[in-house]
Amino acid sequence: MKRVVVVTGLSGAGKTTAMGFLEDLGYFCVDNVPGSILEELLKLFISSDLEKMAIAVDVRSEHFSDPVEVIGRIKEKTNALIVFLEASKEELLRRYALTRRRHPLQKGDVGLEEAIEKEKQILLSIKEMADFVIDTTKMPPHQLREILGHSLMNQSGGISLRILSFGFKHGIPMDADFIFDVRFLPNPHYVPELSLKTGLDREVEEYFKKYSLVDEFVSKIFEVLRAAVKEYQKSGRRIVTVGIGCTGGRHRSVYVVHKLAEMLKKEGFSVVERHRDLEKV
Incomplete structure (x- = not known):
């Protein structure tokens, strides 16, 4: 072809x-x-x-x-x-x-x-x-x-999801189709032993598991994206970019993006997971 x-x-x-x-x-x-x-x-x-x-x-x-x-x-x-x-x-x-x-x-x-x-x-x-x-x-x-x-x-068909974590203090990604703000979630930055870690570390994951609000919100974002992707596919759209933002882009947004990517991949979606500000202070 x-x-x-x-x-x-x-x-x-x-x-x-x-x-x-x-x-x-x-x-x-x-x-x-x-x-x-x-x-x-x-x-x-x-x-x-x-x-x-x-x-x-x-x-x-x-x-x-x-x-x-x-x-x-x-x-x-x-x-x-x-x-x-x-x-x-x-x-x-x-x-x-x-x-x-x-x-x-x-x-x-x-x-x-x-x-x-x-x-x-x-x-x-x-x-x-x-x-x-x-x-x-x-x-x-x-x-x-x-x-x-x-x-x-994915050029021959299907749709690709690009899910990006970012910090609002470093600027909003201008190419995002969706922006979700997770700054209201509990912040491990203020826990001394977690401050220098990231949302990809096991200790931070254990911290978030203590709060049911976190998983509830991730599930709601998942449902929104799943519904939106079905509609985008009807119009021939090939890629959708989703931005998940917290204050610095190291803890909350990173964790949420990683969990969303896991859930969407299990559903058979093609997903690119990116963490824009992970190394920034």
């Missing part, structure tokens, strides 16, 4: 990293494709012996007049997986300052911030039609590769 991945999104958000990873996986990668030659490219791929192709589509090409139409045609002809990468404006400004590269829309008297905002508006419709959106603001390259790899395993 032919497999096509379209990598799109904001300039500076990680498309080069994503395409490099796909190339390592054996995908035939084509970057900066003008819409005018897309039809011929797809025909060649369909008639060739190639099984996997990745196409980067963005605003760099001067012929990129209608990105929604371009990606819509790819989706129609190949049932491609659409990956949209984004990052905060502050992070994009920082990355451009480090690389000293010019934004593709930064021409004439258009400044960098204005170019970023303009690109967001151009690509807004593509973001809405994407199979999944990845916010790379606080994401190192190896995590982006991990998320892409897991999603590709």
